[in-house]
Amino acid sequence: MDDDLPTDFQVIVVGTGMVESIVAAACSRIGKNVLHLDSSDHYGGLWASYNFDGLQKFIKEVNSDPKRQLQVYNLAEKWYIEKASAEESKAEGEEKPEDGKGEPAKKVWTQDSFAAEYRKFNIDMTPKLLFSRGPLVELLISSNIARYAEFRCVTRVLTWLSDKLMPVPCSRADVFATEAVGIVEKRQLMKMLTSIVGYNEEEMNNEFKDWNDKTFKEYLTHKGLTPNLIHYVLSAIAGGTNSMPCLEGVKECKKFLMSLGRYGNTPFLWPMYGSGELPQCFCRLCAVFGGVYCLNRPIDKVQTKTADDGKTVVTIDSKSKTLNCDHLVIGINECPKDLISPEPAESCDISKAVFITNGSIMKSDKEPLTLLRFPPLTDEDNAVTVLEVGPATGSCPKGLFVVYFITNKVKDAESDLMPIAEKIFDMSGGDQTADTEKPKCLWSLFYNVKDTSAPVASTVDSVHVCSGPDAGLDFDRAVEQAEQIFKKICPGQEFLPRAPDPEEIVFEDDVTHGPEFQREDEDAEGDAPKE
């Protein structure tokens, strides 16, 4: 079946991570002939989401393949529940005749019941949020790729203060409702935030030019904010630590504030079924415009040759076939070492963890979707990003929550993250029906990922290397890099112009050169029934 794969393309993209997929879509969209390959049998690479079965395969694969361990290591999976329920084989319905109308008892989960519902899990390797006014949201809307995806609003931002979880006031309603901040503090906070939002880039640089070598915390202290407020602004809003440079803190604050009020109570959106859907949305657009897709297709060798007309052609050997292209776009993890120049500097790797729990870290009337920025526990630690998603996001079956931890590595994933897990979960296993204050952790996975997010140059002009996922909260760096790569391949061309809606595509009879796109005058959303 692979044999009818054409061999000559303008652009070949290897790897289906976020950056690669955006570039593939952008090239295909303006008419480039694109082939998109992945060595794996699924989309996304390190950006993928897995169902529970797929995740088990991923864990096995990492543990058995040394090449994989270059990217993912220290992988440790642990269960806190029984393999199978002891009484399950006995008649289950007879158990509770009394409380038929009472509060439904908490379900007792077993490893087997996880396996039975494996399809309902979508667990992310690179969980990320979108800022409501961030570059990815704008790109999804302007390119019309938004129609392939659905999102949920993050319902609350939490912080860890005085040894407990506290909601961070985001909207006016929150600010009024909160008792954690006094009225004088509220005024102070609002005055400062309002001034930050008001600055444009130039004014900002001007205003803060004396603060270049100082920290954001020093600035906040200088402004007379109380320790409580400093905590909110620095840790929860700017997502920083005591050492965060002032200007960076101001910029992060502005980004947070600018995204408020567009889609929900917080500045953030979460993609339904996980972040791993997003690269696929770009792949779909690439395919709709003629891009050819082939997974399970490792590449063996990359070479360059000079064609008769003096142009450089990149050739790729894959499954005993030679593929030619003008430009090769390749994910860092698939890229042969000799094409990278210079070797990327050693960077700080990423520590990650995933937990599956039987309740939210902080009870709420409606199902919450939570961002928690956990401040460093000691001066040596880094801040930890915590994301909690529930069944409404398509991440897990009813009754469960999936919680992600992400931080920059200090020692290893488990040492870096376990102390925080112990603060917000009950890690002791045992009776799941017991009414505990903290949710029970039922399953956990710790791992480290090599940080391959730094931009990398290639030794060949027509080979473009895409970075891997960073530890950051959003996709902004991926979008920015994809656009830069696109501009190198297609200088002067528009980056992902709006794709027409199906109603706008008008087919003329007996044209053999394919459909032409034409914008109709009528409202694109028109629903005129055919007949």
Added chain:
Amino acid sequence: MAKTYDYLFKLLLIGDSGVGKTSILFRFSEDAFNISFISTIGIDFKIRTIDLDGKKVKLQIWDTAGQERFRTITTAYYRGSMGIMLVYDVTNEKSFENIKNWIRNIEENASADVEKMILGNKCDLEAKRQVSKERGEQLAVEYQIKFIETSAKDSLNVESAFYTLARDIKAKMEKKQKEASNPAGARSGGHQLRNEPQRKPTSWLSRCSLL
């Protein structure tokens, strides 16, 4: 904008390359047949609103965009689909055998209660036929899925196939609604991003100044 329909159904076309998925789509949505659509370029989905028992049902029918060619359909393609047309070519044995693989693919990725239907397309090409109607029927019985032979070229049964699938989805949906007494059309999915912000960005600032 006022809603011009009572129900919106997302339908998918699935099956091997070249079985005529795009032709079926065009026959149904445009009542046209053009053999020059060799592969599926630029076509995302097509829309047709039909009348079912006095209800306006908007069918949004998605094409594979050629991603079936090397079995690389994205999991995202299946999200939120309510009905799937499994298409094979009666003149191509392999495409018929692959229906089982596609069903497995659907079971893996689509929602568990998605309505399915099998179509044996190109039934106008009697002389080249490799798969008998009986075998198609047998397969359908085996999986308890409805089956019909179609010809997008001769406009045979395409219309009735979509009506049948839509009717089955509608019946299932109304049954569910009765049981759960959900408001019509309520969906459990997320939100799609639109260009119009729900609130003006400046409102945050004005809210600040209220304090």
